Amino acid sequence: MGVHTGRHRGPRAADPAPADTEPGEFRYCPEELRTTYHAIHDDGSRTCWTCRTTTPAGETQ
Ligand SMILES: [Zn+2]
DSSP states (O other): OOOOOOTTOOTTOOOSSOTTSOOEEEEEETTTTEEEEEEEOTTSOEEETTTOOEEOTTSOO
């Protein structure tokens, strides 16, 4: 895993969604009142990628 040849990338390139985290989707963020990328957790809750707000499962999408 993680074989990078380093083309056009620094050693610490900041990927928006590292492979080791939960899968994510674009969902509505109630804090920012806009659609942002969220990490989707196993229990159905989701965490906003930009403001880190966690919305419990079952909230409006
Ligand atoms: Zn947010």
